Amino acid sequence: MQNLPASSRWATWLNGNYVVRILELVQDLIVISLCIGLFSFMVMQLRGMFLSLLPPLNFPEVTSDILFLLILVELFRLLIIYLQEHRVSIGVAVEVSIVSVLREIIVRGVLDTPWTQVLASCSFLVVLGGLLVVRAWIPPTFDGIDPEQEVSRRHRIRFAHDIADIAERDTVKPPLD
Template sequence: MQNLPSSSRWATWFNGSTVVRLLEMVQDVIVISLCIGLFSFMVMQLREMFLSLLPPLNFPEVTSDILFLLILVELFRLLIIYLQEHRVSIGVAVEVSIVSVLREIIVRGVLETPWIQVLACCLFLVVLGGLLVVRAWIPPTFDGVDPEQEISRRHRIRFAQDLAEMGAVKSSID
């Protein structure tokens, strides 16, 4: 590598796999720090919830805290899935959205909420439920084959063939 001209060294360092691995590592560090921060916030919220259980008991506040903790747990699970699979789970994201909307409706109270907001929430929940149904029908993988990885593999093969053809044409000209 020391005998290579400086432009070749830069080209070697900036090839796709090196840069992608470096960026994925930085992204993983960011997600891990988010997990640590979210976990710390969950512990503080759990402490707050237990303190709200002391008399006098405020039932709406306790219900709100429990639902908020469930949302935080689902967000934590979303981050863990991302760390394991390097993808955002659509199902978990939709579930978090559903629980968040339901929490707001329960905390505010359906009777105190304007009817147009209740209607909007209902439509939003129907759309999210439809996403969950559609997500269940579409398999994420086909017998262990990730469709995105398969397409990426085809493009790499095609690119390698194009490079080989260009090399053959260049060598025939020389």
């Protein structure tokens, strides 16, 4: 590698997995720092929630704090899944979105919210619910399974069989009478 020109060395280095591994490491460090920060924020939020349980009890504030903690827990779970599998879980992201919308509706109160916002929230929840249903039908795309490569492989095999069938038909000639 020492005898290669500088441009070839750069091309070899960039085409190798070095850059990808370094970028993945940096990305993992960023996600780990997000996990630590989110965990610290959850502890502070939990402390505030316990303080809000002291008399006089403000039920809407306690409910809001509990739902907010559930959102934080789901976000933390999303980050952990990313660290383990290096993918964003669509199901967990949709669940976080659903809980967030429901929290806003509960905290504001359905009767105090304008009907257009309630209608928009309901439409959004229907779409998110549809995403969860569709996501259940889609096969998982992790553990090294790339659906696009799998479909491409099937098409190549089918194409090879079709070519073989055509070649076989062309080579077999009907007997002459």
